[in-house]
Amino acid sequence: MAKGVGAVTLFFSTIATAETVYEPVGTIRPAMEPPNDAVDVDVLVVGAGISGIYQLYRALEEGFTAQLIEAGSGVGGTWYWNRYPGAQFDSESYTYAYLFSEELFDEWEWHELFAHQPEIERYLNHVVDKFDLRRHIQFNARVTSAVYDEASGTWDVTDGNGTPIRARFLVAATGVLSIPFFPEVPGRDNFRGEQHHTGLWPAKSVDFNGKHVGVLGTGSSGVQIVPVIADVVASLTVYQRTPNWCTPLNNSPITDAEQASLRADFASIRDTLNTSVAGFLHEPHDRATFDDSEEERRAFYEKMWSSPGFSKLTSNYTDVLMDETANAEWCEFVAEKVRSLVDDPTVAEMLIPKDHRFGEKRPPFVTDYYETFNRANASLVDLKATPIKRITEQGIETANGVRELDMIVWATGFDFGTGALNRMGIRGLDGLALEEHWADGPTTFLGVQTAGFPNLFFPGGPHAAAGNNPRYNGDQVEFITETLIYARDHGFDTIEVSPEAEDTWTAMVDKWAKQPPSFTEKSYYFGTNVPEKPTRYLLNAGGRPKLFREIARVRDTDYQAFKLSRSA
Numbered sequence: 084m085a086k087g088v089g090a091v092t093l094f095f096s097t098i099a100t101a102e103t104v105y106e107p108v109g110t111i112r113p114a115m116e117p118p119n120d121a122v123d124v125d126v127l128v129v130g131a132g133i134s135g136i137y138q139l140y141r142a143l144e145e146g147f148t149a150q151l152i153e154a155g156s157g158v159g160g161t162w163y164w165n166r167y168p169g170a171q172f173d174s175e176s177y178t179y180a181y182l183f184s185e186e187l188f189d190e191w192e193w194h195e196l197f198a199h200q201p202e203i204e205r206y207l208n209h210v211v212d213k214f215d216l217r218r219h220i221q222f223n224a225r226v227t228s229a230v231y232d233e234a235s236g237t238w239d240v241t242d243g244n245g246t247p248i249r250a251r252f253l254v255a256a257t258g259v260l261s262i263p264f265f266p267e268v269p270g271r272d273n274f275r276g277e278q279h280h281t282g283l284w285p286a287k288s289v290d291f292n293g294k295h296v297g298v299l300g301t302g303s304s305g306v307q308i309v310p311v312i313a314d315v316v317a318s319l320t321v322y323q324r325t326p327n328w329c330t331p332l333n334n335s336p337i338t339d340a341e342q343a344s345l346r347a348d349f350a351s352i353r354d355t356l357n358t359s360v361a362g363f364l365h366e367p368h369d370r371a372t373f374d375d376s377e378e379e380r381r382a383f384y385e386k387m388w389s390s391p392g393f394s395k396l397t398s399n400y401t402d403v404l405m406d407e408t409a410n411a412e413w414c415e416f417v418a419e420k421v422r423s424l425v426d427d428p429t430v431a432e433m434l435i436p437k438d439h440r441f442g443e444k445r446p447p448f449v450t451d452y453y454e455t456f457n458r459a460n461a462s463l464v465d466l467k468a469t470p471i472k473r474i475t476e477q478g479i480e481t482a483n484g485v486r487e488l489d490m491i492v493w494a495t496g497f498d499f500g501t502g503a504l505n506r507m508g509i510r511g512l513d514g515l516a517l518e519e520h521w522a523d524g525p526t527t528f529l530g531v532q533t534a535g536f537p538n539l540f541f542p543g544g545p546h547a548a549a550g551n552n553p554r555y556n557g558d559q560v561e562f563i564t565e566t567l568i569y570a571r572d573h574g575f576d577t578i579e580v581s582p583e584a585e586d587t588w589t590a591m592v593d594k595w596a597k598q599p600p601s602f603t604e605k606s607y608y609f610g611t612n613v614p615e616k617p618t619r620y621l622l623n624a625g626g627r628p629k630l631f632r633e634i635a636r637v638r639d640t641d642y643q644a645f646k647l648s649r650s651a
């Protein structure tokens with residue numbers, strides 16, 4: 084399979100060129116005795132999602148003592164909490180999974196090209212057991228405070244159970260989609276029926292049978308749950324504020340022959356995923372829209388419509404995200420598809436975005452979503468035309484009156500990127516609160532550290548990914564692990580990024596966040612979905628190539644982006 088290099092997608096900017104020069108920070112680096120490890124644990128990982136599990140594995144593999152604490156009662160992180168019906172990958176299963184063990188890759192057969200949540204959760208449990216990680220994981224423990232002790236160069240961490248842990252290094256793998264967002268709608272607590280947020284879905288099964296259900300929100304989560312519950316509910320009311328450019332996921336079972344070829348191709352799949360620009364296997368296209376005739380374009384759009392998941396972004400015409408006319412033509416094609424799938428022309432028009440182009444926001448991928456609105460028991464409410472006034476005891480009241488409901492599903496998104504980190508009670512040097520340090524939005528170096536918080540790392544957090552998340556986050560975990568080894572080998576036990584390195588990286592992120600092709604401030608990737616949250620880009624605008632280059636530079640310059648020292 085070919086590398087995904089050269090694709091122009093919104094996940095990254097291959098054109099980031101801001102030159103970074105790290106000034107030596109003047110740290111004296113004499114050869115020293117090995118550090119005194121008078122701590123409970125060398126590496127404390129927070130969060131048993133895909134990144135946290137991998138960080139635990141890598142820390143143990145490299146001979147550090149390590150422990151993981153997790154707020155949930157099981158592993159999975161995002162894939163533990165988001166267990167709503169229909170939750171599934173929209174990156175190909177085997178590209179989202181771990182690649183560090185060929186044996187693991189060989190023995191785990193994904194049943195679907197885009198696995199559903201139960202299979203993902205089974206997989207992560209399998210990984211934890213196969214690599215004997217479970218005994219290092221403390222479940223049902225949510226970090227309530229993490230305070231840096233400068234004298235000892237350690238973190239004092241407390242969980243909700245009051246258990247104190249002293250860790251040399253704190254790795255907060257707490258994820259970007261961990262804090263569910265509920266909009267300020269008056270009366271939410273008055274509702275007498277059931278209500279659930281997709282990002283905080285209960286472990287016990289939720290019974291939709293014969294119920295009148297309202298789903299609020301039509302992002303990736305809302306459009307996944309809607310078609311799945313439509314069959315069993317008495318009525319389904321979808322409350323939409325803004326339609327999205329939804330295109331088919333095109334899921335399919337993985338056949339035995341495909342399983343065999345995946346195994347045979349492991350090395351090339353791994354190498355491609357470990358180096359590709361956005362962490363996908365999709366082949367980039369080599370033509371711009373108007374290189375082709377109208378007829379050829381039509382045929383190509385049909386091919387895109389039938390292609391799996393994100394390839395509509397990664398393998399589309401090279402200018403689809405850059406050229407307004409090219410983008411408009413693709414959007415018109417999608418709009419025509421919606422009109423052809425939805426019987427009621429008024430409803431079809433309501434489902435077609437009018438306020439943003441394709442790729443300006445993260446596009447959801449769907450299975451039978453549009454068709455759901457042809458069902459007699461399904462209806463769509465346009466919240467721009469008839470805004471919600473309040474939640475009543477019986478249901479949702481809009482400008483059109485009250486609709487009585489048995490259940491409300493809040494598919495209203497997350498406090499993305501910084502939500503979990505800002506709520507953990509993290510206090511760095513001189514008691515500096517992380518949430519104050521980031522009052523104007525996150526500042527980071529490579530999305531792994533921030534100045535003033537020595538020995539704290541946060542892979543998979545703000546400025547982390549801009550494509551297939553586990554690939555980027557895995558790069559960060561590798562880098563963090565290498566950095567810990569470097570410090571250990573050189574007799575240091577305190578690692579803090581220099582403010583200069585952080586400023587340079589953050590300036591690069593902020594600069595490239597505004598260059599096309601890029602998401603715009605309409606996207607929650609700028610934090611604009613949460614009132615009062617600073618508008619600041621939360622992904623890695625430089626993309627994976629920039630991350631690779633900077634990691635190489637850190638190595639080549641003998642870690643001069645960091646202050647390495649030894650605690651008293």
Ligand code: NAP
Pocket residue numbers: 170171172173174260266267281299300301302303304305307323324325445466494495496497607612
């Ligand atoms: P989201 O994309 O942020 O969507 C939230 C929805 O809630 C939007 O439709 C939003 O409308 C609506 N909303 C928010 N506040 C509202 C209000 N006050 N009144 C009415 N509507 C309101 O959240 P999400 O759907 O949970 O998805 C978040 C991310 O999770 C995705 O982008 C994706 O990265 C990830 N995800 C991935 C998958 C997958 O397939 N792998 C599945 C689900 C989620 P507006 O657009 O008008 O703000």
